[in-house]
Amino acid sequence: MADFNVNLRGVGSVSVIDVKGYLDAHTAPELENVFNKLLDDRQFKVVVNFDELKYISSAGLGVFMAYVETMRENSGDIKFSNMKENVYNIFDLLGFPILYEFFKDEKEALQKFDSLG
Amino acid sequence: MADFNVNLRGVGSVSVIDVKGYLDAHTAPELENVFNKLLDDRQFKVVVNFDELKYISSAGLGVFMAYVETMRENSGDIKFSNMKENVYNIFDLLGFPILYEFFKDEKEALQKFDSLG
Amino acid sequence: MNSSKNIYEKELLVKSTTDNLALIREFTRNSAADCGFSDETIGKIILAVDEACTNIIKHAYKYSPEGNIFLAVKFEERKFFISITDEGKHFDPANVPEPDLVQYYKQKRAGGLGMFLIKKLMDEVNYSTLSGNKNQVVLVKYLS
């Protein structure tokens, strides 16, 4: 039932994570695995593309909180793109826009990394 | 939750009913409405396209049983097309293939009407 | 199966309305999937449960939305049990004849297929009457 899929792509020096379906306490470990793999591979520049994400609970939000500082300490970041309004509203309710950058399109998020070199 | 959609199209002298989603005791009345409309309009040649039907229970099967003889008494028929295997298996279990014609494609079903004039 | 005791329990109580059938199917899917049935068998169990609940709504409660339908699931010794209990009209399943599709066709009858399907789809079907004017049907599927 709890359909969730996560896919990892490389776009230049940036890692793009596509998340799809329902991200809850049951499925969040799958996303954690991907972040652990990125740390193993010393990949710190991450864009998460939310285009096909239908639902997120705090268990999903917690994954980003757990990894973002390590990314930043290594000159990287986690940036968000293509978020549906109902999903954005949850991030917003918790004050995430103070701490994270949100972009309408994946391209813009990628460019932001590029422009910083 | 119980997503069901029914759409009526005319193709030449034949009425094509597209059914989509979940056809159960809750949604079967929507399909009955379409058949009632066809009887009102004296349209007796019907193809039901099952391409997007995910689920059917006996309440759905019963709708076809309720209308098919009237169609045949008026030189028409109800023919089935594009049925997924899991849906066909239910029709099969109940012996429908003795009483109804099933076609892989809508086109073949339409041609069968045409060839009879 | 998550339970180390290998006894699986889930319950759902809903009112006797057809718009609850989708939830009943999800409940059944989730329960059967946890016990390790194939998608094909899960589909059979779902349809049998839908048919049994539809009959309760239609015949036992005659479409009154006030009735209760109570589902309880357990998994024991590789058998999946789902019991469905109502407080509506009693009926004797022995009095229900097997349907004859060709006869049905001739009589323009649309019903009579549900109980036949339930028996075809499940390994055991047991109807019983409980105290307090309750009717129960227990559907059983073996995990092969």
Added chain:
Amino acid sequence: MNSSKNIYEKELLVKSTTDNLALIREFTRNSAADCGFSDETIGKIILAVDEACTNIIKHAYKYSPEGNIFLAVKFEERKFFISITDEGKHFDPANVPEPDLVQYYKQKRAGGLGMFLIKKLMDEVNYSTLSGNKNQVVLVKYLS
């Protein structure tokens, strides 16, 4: 609402495993939709219930899959009540501080957001202890 008495009742009993969260959300969606809430409000209720059940699985049962989670829904005087009962570890919600996202960020903490969300999303949140070592939280949403 189908009930002429205007009292709506539904119950779900599941074990304390995260793979039941999807079913819990469907149960909640179905119940709230029947009461006439907008999709946006239904989404809020679903998330609050998910968070409350996730907390029970994580904290009250510490991921043991043997625990029971019991949900019961009623709708009365345009208020939607969903009570969630467990038999796990007691806790005093008064001792849980409001989360400070910036602090969390600095401490690399990932949690602490669930209870904050529940309070933000619902109109009333009432924790209580029942006899028999049961804990209950009742979430309430008003139909405006």
